[in-house]
Amino acid sequence: MTDPNRSVPADASQLTETASEQAIHHRPGESNNPFRQGMRRNRAPEPATLVIFGVTGDLAKRKLLPAVFGLWQDGLLGTAFNILGVGRQDMTDEQFREFALDALRTSKETDEIQEGSLEKFASLLFYTFGDFADIGIYERIKRELDEAESAHGGRKNAVFYLSTPPSLFEPISTGLGSAGLADETEGWRRLIIEKPFGRDLQSALDLNATIHAHWQETQVYRIDHYLGKETVQNIMAIRFGNAIFEPIWNRTYVDHVQITAAEDLGLEGRAGYYEEAGVVRDMLQNHLMQLFALTAMETPVAFDAGAIRDEKVKVLRATRPITEDAAVRGQYAAGTVSGEQVVGYRDEPNVKPGSKTPTYVAVKLEIDNWRWSGVPFYLRSGKHLPKKVTEIAVVFQRPPLGLFPGGAERNVLAFRIQPDEGVSLKFSSKTPGQEDLLREVVMDFRYDAFGAQLESPYSRLLLDAMLGDATLFPREDEVERAWELVAHILNMDVEPQPYTSGTWGPDAADDLLGHDRRWRRL
Numbered sequence: 001m002t003d004p005n006r007s008v009p010a011d012a013s014q015l016t017e018t019a020s021e022q023a024i025h026h027r028p029g030e031s032n033n034p035f036r037q038g039m040r041r042n043r044a045p046e047p048a049t050l051v052i053f054g055v056t057g058d059l060a061k062r063k064l065l066p067a068v069f070g071l072w073q074d075g076l077l078g079t080a081f082n083i084l085g086v087g088r089q090d091m092t093d094e095q096f097r098e099f100a101l102d103a104l105r106t107s108k109e110t111d112e113i114q115e116g117s118l119e120k121f122a123s124l125l126f127y128t129f130g131d132f133a134d135i136g137i138y139e140r141i142k143r144e145l146d147e148a149e150s151a152h153g154g155r156k157n158a159v160f161y162l163s164t165p166p167s168l169f170e171p172i173s174t175g176l177g178s179a180g181l182a183d184e185t186e187g188w189r190r191l192i193i194e195k196p197f198g199r200d201l202q203s204a205l206d207l208n209a210t211i212h213a214h215w216q217e218t219q220v221y222r223i224d225h226y227l228g229k230e231t232v233q234n235i236m237a238i239r240f241g242n243a244i245f246e247p248i249w250n251r252t253y254v255d256h257v258q259i260t261a262a263e264d265l266g267l268e269g270r271a272g273y274y275e276e277a278g279v280v281r282d283m284l285q286n287h288l289m290q291l292f293a294l295t296a297m298e299t300p301v302a303f304d305a306g307a308i309r310d311e312k313v314k315v316l317r318a319t320r321p322i323t324e325d326a327a328v329r330g331q332y333a334a335g336t337v338s339g340e341q342v343v344g345y346r347d348e349p350n351v352k353p354g355s356k357t358p359t360y361v362a363v364k365l366e367i368d369n370w371r372w373s374g375v376p377f378y379l380r381s382g383k384h385l386p387k388k389v390t391e392i393a394v395v396f397q398r399p400p401l402g403l404f405p406g407g408a409e410r411n412v413l414a415f416r417i418q419p420d421e422g423v424s425l426k427f428s429s430k431t432p433g434q435e436d437l438l439r440e441v442v443m444d445f446r447y448d449a450f451g452a453q454l455e456s457p458y459s460r461l462l463l464d465a466m467l468g469d470a471t472l473f474p475r476e477d478e479v480e481r482a483w484e485l486v487a488h489i490l491n492m493d494v495e496p497q498p499y500t501s502g503t504w505g506p507d508a509a510d511d512l513l514g515h516d517r518r519w520r521r522l
C-alpha cells in the first residue's frame with residue numbers, strides 16, 4: 001500500500017544524482033556494455049514508471065526483474081525510472097525490495113551484479129497490493145504515478161506489464177481503463193500482455209474487443225519473447241541486409257523449410273497451465289508461427305512496426321489452415337533425457353489420468369502466394385526431446401544434374417536461434433585428392449564472434465515497449481490469424497501418439513515429410 005513516509009526521489013535531478021553515484025560510471029541512457037551501446041546509442045526512454053502486475057510470480061522473479069535490472073545497470077533506462085510491483089500478497093515496500101533483490105540474486109538470468117548497484121536499484125522499487133477486480137487498487141496506482149510525477153519531469157508515463165494468469169488480462173486492462181489509466185493526456189500509457197493471448201480464435205477476438213474498449217491498438221504490446229531473441233531478429237537482417245539471399249528465397253530455389261523448437265525439459269512444475277494449453281497453444285500458435293511469418297514474409301516497404309507487421313499478416317493470410325492430416329501430435333512416455341530417467345507425461349504430478357494433452361506437434365504449412373506456392377514449411381516442437389535446440393533451416397533444391405560422384409545434396413541455410421547462436425551454410429565441396437568426390441561441408445558464423453553476451457529477450461522487448469517501438473510485438477490481426485491457422489488441430493479428441501522421452505518424437509512425424517525429405521538431425 002502507499003506509504004506516505006517513503007522516499008520517492010523528489011525530482012529528475014535527484015534521480016540523475018543517484019544514478020551518477022552508481023559504481024558503474026556512465027550517464028543514464030548510455031550503456032557501458034559496448035555491444036548494447038552500439039545498438040542503442042540514440043535511444044533512451046522518457047522518464048516512466050513500469051507497473052508489473054503479478055510481480056511475485058515465476059516469470060517476474062526469473063526473467064522480468066533480472067531483465068529490468070540489466071537494462072538499468074547498463075544505463076539504458078533514461079534519467080528517471082521506477083518500478084511499481086503489484087500483487088495480491090500483503091507486503092511493504094521494504095519487504096518487496098527484499099523479495100526483488102532475492103529474486104535478482106538467485107535468477108540465472110541476472111547479469112553480473114556490480115558493486116553497490118543492487119542497493120541503488122532497490123531504491124527505485126515500490127509495491128502495492130489488493131484485489132485486481134477492485135477499483136481501489138487502480139486508484140492507488142494512480143496515486144503512485146502522481147507521486148512519481150515531479151521526479152519524472154512532470155510526466156506520468158507508464159508501462160503496465162500483465163504478468164498474471166491469462167484469466168486476469170481482461171479484469172486488469174478494464175480496471176486500468178475504467179480508472180482513466182489508459183488516458184494519455186498526462187503521459188503515454190502502454191499495456192504489455194503476456195502469452196497466451198486467448199485460447200482460441202473466439203477468446204482472442206473477445207480479449208481484443210475488451211482491451212480496445214479502453215486502449216488503442218497502438219498502446220497494446222502483446223509479448224512473444226521469441227521475437228526478442230537476437231537471432232530471430234537476425235532473420236530479417238540477413239534476408240533484407242544482403243543482396244545474395246533474396247533472389248533465391250522462393251519456390252524456384254527452395255525445396256522446403258524446417259522450423260524446429262525442441263526442448264529437453266518437461267513440465268517444470270507447470271502442469272496446471274500445460275494441461276489446459278498443450279504444445280499447440282504453448283509453442284505452435286505463437287513462437288513457431290512468428291518464426292514462420294518472419295521467414296516467409298515479403299520484403300517490407302520500411303523497417304517499421306506497421307510495414308513489418310503488414311507483411312507478416314499477409315503471409316499468414318496466404319497460408320492454408322492446418323488440416324488434421326497435415327499434423328502429428330504426440331505425448332511423451334517414460335524414457336531417458338540427458339542421462340536421467342523421466343516419467344511419462346501422464347505420470348507427471350497434477351496431470352489428469354489418461355490426459356490427451358499433446359506435448360509434441362509437427363505440421364506442414366502450405367502458402368498460396370507466388371513466392372512459395374508448392375514449397376512446404378514443416379514446423380515441429382516438443383518437450384522431452386533429446387536436446388534444447390531452436391533452428392530455422394531453408395533447404396534448397398538439389399542441383400539439376402549430379403555431375404560428380406558423391407551425390408547431389410541439397411544446400412541448407414540454417415539459422416541457429418539457440419543455443420550456439422549463429423548461421424550456417426551447408427554445401428558440397430570436392431574432397432582433396434585425385435578423385436572428384438563431393439562431400440558436404442559447412443560454413444559457420446557464430447554470434448560469439450561479436451565477443452559479447454547476447455541480451456535477454458525480455459530486456460530487448462521491455463526497452464522497445466518503453467521506447468514505443470512495437471515492431472517486435474505481434475499485432476491483433478496476426479494473433480487472430482495464427483489462431484485461425486491452428487483451429488482444426490486445437491481440440492482434436494484423439495489420442496496423441498506416444499514417443500519415448502529423449503527421442504525426436506513419434507515416427508509419424510517422419511511420414512509428414514514424404515519419401516524424399518528428412519527432418520534434420522540436430
Ligand SMILES: NC(=O)C1=CN([C@@H]2O[C@H](COP(=O)(O)OP(=O)(O)OC[C@H]3O[C@@H](n4cnc5c(N)ncnc54)[C@H](OP(=O)(O)O)[C@@H]3O)[C@@H](O)[C@H]2O)C=CC1
Binds near residue numbers: 057060087163166
Ligand atoms: N513462467 C514462465 O516461464 C512463463 C510465463 N508466461 C506467462 O506469464 C504470465 C505469468 O506466468 P507465471 O509468472 O509463470 O505465473 P505465476 O502463477 O507464477 O504468477 C502469477 C502472478 O499472478 C498472481 N496471481 C495469480 N492469481 C491471482 C489472482 N487471482 N489475483 C491476483 N493475483 C494473482 C500471482 O500471485 P501469487 O504470487 O500471490 O500467487 C503471481 O504474482 C502467464 O500469463 C504465463 O502464461 C509466458 C512465458 C513463460
Ligand SMILES: O=C1O[C@H](COP(=O)(O)O)[C@@H](O)[C@H](O)[C@H]1O
Binds near residue numbers: 225263282283390
Ligand atoms: O513460452 C514458452 O517458452 C518456453 C521456451 O522458451 P525458450 O526461450 O526457453 O526457448 C517453453 O518452455 C514454455 O513451455 C513456453 O510457455
